[in-house]
Amino acid sequence: MEKAIISSLQLFYILIGFELGTAIILGLGSGAKQDAWLVILVSTFAGVTLMGIYLKLARFYPNDTLVEIIPKLIGKFFGYPVIVAYILYFIYIAGRVCRDLGELLVSTILVDTPIGVIIATFMVLVVYCLRGGIETLGRMGEVVFPIFLLSLMAIWILLLTVESFNPANLTPVIGNGMKPVLKEALPKTLSFPFGESVIILMLLPFLKNKRKAAFTGFAVIFISGIVLCVNSMLILSVLGPELYEKKFFPLLSATRLVSIADFLERFDALIILMMVAGVFFKVCGFTFCAALGIAQLVKVKKIDSLLIGLGTIITPLSLLIGGNFIIFLKTGLELITNYVSPVMQIIFPSLLLCMALIKNKNQTKKLS
Template identity: 35%
Template sequence: MNKITYKELFSAMLAFELGSAVLFVLGASAKQDAWISILLATVAALPLVYLYVTLYKMHDGNLPQILEVTFGKAFGKVLSVIYAIYFLYIAARVTRDFAELNIGTIYKQAPVSAFSIAILVVVMYYLVFDISVMIKSSHVLLPTFIIMAFFQFIGVFSVNCVTIKKIFPILGNGLMPVVKAAFPNILTFPYGELITFMMVFPEFKFNTNKLTKYCFALVVTTGLWLALNTVEIFSVLGVAEATRANFPFYELALIMKFGTFRNLDPFYAIVTVIGGVIKITVFTYAAIKTIQTIFNLKEYKFLLIPVGTIVYALSILIADSYPLHILIGLKLTTLYIHVPLQIIIPLIALILSFIRNPKTSKK
């Protein structure tokens, strides 16, 4: 596997984090204070990411290996199977997200299956090589994200109705709605999804001190980016329209203009394609590597077609409609899947690691 730099890893993780998150208004239940909920969850995400890096530092292994050491071989394998299913399920959810986003906005006559297949073909092509290719590609593509964000920032001022007053009054509904919007929803999406990189870190033998600094920088950058994105959307669309719209980022792209150039659908499409492919690739890779570790396989590439087929089938079957898909994602998935697998089990693993005092790798 090719060696990657910390900057390349940072780029991949940032593109992964922004992925689908930038397209929505996170913490919409907090209304005009959603950006505060994002910043609050960002602060809470720092110890969560530190938890992931610490587990990697103590065991110098990937997630299934850590689970077998801390929970015992038998129960550890059971948990590993659960995580493999989890990664497949979230890969399918993200695939469905981007399929629905495209057919709900730009390509309204296309079937969901067509976009799911198109995205997964690109994902499988990346994984035919190895994850380092995707990471290096992310580093090359990240400037596109930055350029698009710059044009978005400039573009909002082209809208006649833009005003920062739309996010006031701050904390007009009190502090509790802000806290409830941040925990667990924003903490688990997008920050808790970084648990997938526990399947990536061991492949490149990172220095954990430097890795911690880059991960902290990543969390802060993501939080500021998403908070600013939310403020921009609210400042243009207003709180009521932004929280009601299925695709507020797309609505913003339609309203913005640069002189006589008004059709900014390509701007929207570029962000969705880049973010979607990177995010689905990482989740699919995490699922495949988990399966490889469980069965102690020397090679994983023969799993690409079966796993890709499963992700495709799940992306179609997980919900009959987009509203149901979103409802399941925001309510059931967050509380009953994300919280146990992203927070509770890793925390228990860390406690057991300290109790059993395994040999800590010195890096």
């Protein structure tokens, strides 16, 4: 298996791009109306706890990926089905993210282009990048993420100029109580996007300085949480809670309202470019982890052929997930986010950590 090494900064860029990915453009916490930003805030603190579980588990096995940790804790017989489940989960989420991108592009700038062509072309780019290894993805993060962040800040400033911008749309705070906030936060917003950072367990063995793993992991959750919270507050101030809930891509809808002196308009192209960049890191992350997991499961040294195979699987999978965009969203929000993701992101890692603590305690007793 490859022994590529990435710096803590490169890991940060990969994960922050991964976390923001599609989340920056979607209406997180929309079910809580004007308190959507509070949903993200609550989910951020829950995400920090979740990241603590991942990091604590990784500390027991600093040189092993999640796929290598599982059989060491629960044995090969029970471990292999869990490993296969994680691989399938990574592949499925990669397909969902590709579909998000395809739907956005088809509904905006590539109206007459078949969605399958868009996704297939995008996957060719993903596979081409990943064939260079995780180091290549890390270097791309160093180049792309600063541009991504500057573009987002420019969009935020432009949203302040929109005529309909009204911070009063954020009130009353907790007007409907905490129940809608907690219902949206747990597990929905915790699972997406914060829980998806479970892939850090597949990437930490490649980290050059493992002493910086904790700082990097927690920084990713805190910063992505702050960015998403501010983003949600600005969109709510422009659109209001009703439109925020109804729009598929609320940031895009809000940006389309920007008009400076009736001359500078159509900044939505910038949003689309940001979406493409974010989705790229997200799909790359899940695809790489799936390929790495398969390689470690079947003891293959090179993942190049696996990446090509996954590219050909993810493209049609993204189209088969839902017959139309409404069904696609409903499946993701009601089934995957509420039931499947909590098992893969919270329950399994928590059980593995408990087993690791018990095993470490028993070994300590034997040595003493």
